Amino acid sequence: MDSHIAVFRGKEFRETLHNGEWWFVVEDIVLALSDSRDSKQYIQPMKQRDPELGKGWVQIVHTLPVETSGGPQNMLYANTEGIFRIIQSLPSPKAEPFKRWLAKVGYERVQEIEDPELATKRTRALYQAKGYSVEWIETRMRGIAIQAELTEEWK
Incomplete structure (x- = not known):
């Protein structure tokens, strides 16, 4: 697996190329787009607020190894589609630009189908x-x- 750290708007997040597809550490994305300092305390209530996300969590999120300062660890990863789904459920102002962009792209795709x-x-x-x-x-x-x-x- 090809792993590295990417920087977006001054926030670092880990990504890895797994089976020819980019996967992102869920915790990094949630921390970057929320004001939370504890992703686990943020994710659990988010899954409860959005029952469909909670039901589909095991299909969206997978455990993959990542190198950390303390050695290799298994972390929760999601591919691009999964990250977009998670972002839709983030009740954070920092997630709003992504939500607007997703709506715009979705609308453009519907126009292209027509x-x-x-x-x-x-x-x-x-x-x-x-x-x-x-x-x-x-x-x-x-x-x-x-x-x-x-x-x-x-x-």
Whole structure:
């Protein structure tokens, strides 16, 4: 497993690459997005306030080893989807920007389902914002379209 410490808005949190997917230490995320100093005292009431989260906790959170100053320890980890679900249940002002972002992304995804051309337009805009040339973007978009056609043909 590839593990390291990431920093977001001045807060450190541990993440590890497990089975090709990034997993994050739940305690680190909860402490970073709440005013609590004790994640265990914060998580238990959160699971009680949100019974669906509590019921699904064992599917969302898994124990993985992590190196600590005292040696290896097993910690609770969640993948990106699980962390987003946990953030939705955090009753903290620090979690609100994430909740708004999740709502925005969800809304955009619904729009793209209703009008698939929006996804193409957003992809082009994203590539432009990243500084790619118009020629590169057109080549990339054609490549994506050809790959989609071939995949559909092979089904």
